[in-house]
Amino acid sequence: MSPVGGMQKTEGRDMLDDSAPLVKVENLKMHFPIYRGILSRRAGEVKAVDGISFEIMEGETLGLVGESGCGKSTVGRALLRLYDITEGSIEVNGHDVSTIEGEELRKLRPEMQMIFQDPQASLNPRMTVGSIIAEPLDEHTELSKSGKRAKVGELMDAVGLARHFADRYPHEFSGGQRQRIGIARALALNPKFIVCDEPIAALDVSIQAQVVNLLEDLQAQMGLTYLFISHDLSMIRHLATRVAVMYLGRIVELAPRDALYDAPLHPYTEALLSAVPHPDPSQEATRERIILKGDVPSPSNPPKGCNFCTRCPKVMDICRSEEPKWRNFGDGHFAACHLLD
């Protein structure tokens, strides 16, 4: 397996710059109701995702980073319509998927797939690997039994699993192999867009590189588009073409990878990046960590004004009263912060 070089990806992005976005999200809101009391009255809502907008170009990888509980996974699941979204619109490959239901939505499923965080939990322990990978084929194709078997074999080859593993059960595999099974399942229907929901977080470091390289190879071969959700900043730097930083249900900054890592605009991004250790010991010694104080506020009761105002080291009076606007600072670098006004 050879990792795909950064050069190739940059070229790809330039080439695709003018094309229409594959995924277009506008003002997406996902609120989960909270019920309380004997009568189960609606007592409020958890604003897991509170009005975010972004686009993903064909063939690129959008990295989505943020703390635990900031709504990253909810964004991924909402994009695939695993939830009924509260507000906003989602367009995937020219189809508006935000409001469709039932059979109509089912028909669009092959275009968008998901790779899950926990490879153990995302595979049915009572199904063989072969039938797990064949499930999408059962649902969406009319292939014969031998046709399915051949396709499963091809998929297993593509993700680097031996074909004779098809008759085994998930518990007989290691974490990395299980994640490959999950990847093979996601690829079965030749999707255009894949949401990778922290696919490497549950794997140990030596396996992470294998899986990431596999994802990169597959992207190069099949022209896939990824939404890569992670809290591993260095992995995002390696993989993503653009990066979105989320905090408490909102995107605070969205920029091409290099711009974001070299010159972050939002204080939250600065704080996140300052937590990444540097491989060079001399630079690591001088690294200044910005340590955020306090906890993330509850998403059911976010602070007034800027969501980050309770923990921001550079907080101003205006931050506590007015919501900062989402603005373009040139070259596709977006941020929402009063400091930048």
Add this chain to the structure above:
Amino acid sequence: MTDTTLNEGKGRTLWGDVWDQYKTHKGALIGTGVFLFILFAVFLGPYIYDVDPQYLNIREKNQGPSLSHLLGTDQLGRDMLAQVLHGGRVSLAVGVIAMFISLLVGTLVGLLAGYFKKLDGPLMRLTDLFLALPLLPLLLVIIMLFRDTLRGMFGPETGIFILIVFIIGATSWMHTARIVRGDVLAQKEREFVLAAKSIGTPDRRVILRHILPNVLSPIMVSATLGVANAIITESALSFLGLGFPSDFPTWGRLLFDGANYMSLTPARVVWPGLAISLTVLSVNFIGDGLRDALDPRIRGR
């Protein structure tokens, strides 16, 4: 990547694997043996030991085991072994069929209530309602209402058989439903169900392919307990005079009839009791073995 085991044969089938695992469970093997023995004895035995269980011989009443009556006789001089063998047919049939009915209803209600949030409230309140009903008065009413119509339609014995099987099934599904619902609630939050939804698997296939196989263990357990329960409920009904006619032997009937003569001929209680216990025990072991064999995580360990 390492290939840890390359020495695998080609012909690995699911049921082959299940049988391989089942074989390693000693209790299950013994249970299967005992159960098969009981089945053979009950269904083929009467052809070999062809004594009429209804034949009265007052002169030989209340005898202990002897060569002419291997298990002795009852207070009317009827042969006990013949009665136990004949009674077993009905008892086993009632136990197994009633268990299937209650399992079917219970699993269906549990799956629907656990999976579809809208059905959860109504179905579980219905379950509570059934649990709260006093069982025996209900049985009395149902039997009073339907006995004669069914007897007229299917003949006295088949009619009462259908009625009893149906009644026992219809009044014992609630525990299964509750257990299944609880397990479904846990299973449906697991990621592989979400994965199936992201693939576009419709609800009915998510239930059948992903949820049902994963709630099989509690279903198995309640099935094995259900057989025992059904046999005993049938005995209670027969005892109350609501079950099969009094000259129609079942294990429960024999047990209750014998209870009056326990001090005189204790063997009359021991034999049907032993038959019930052995059946229940062997079914329990079979269920235990099956549950292990059907779980791929335990299999091959």
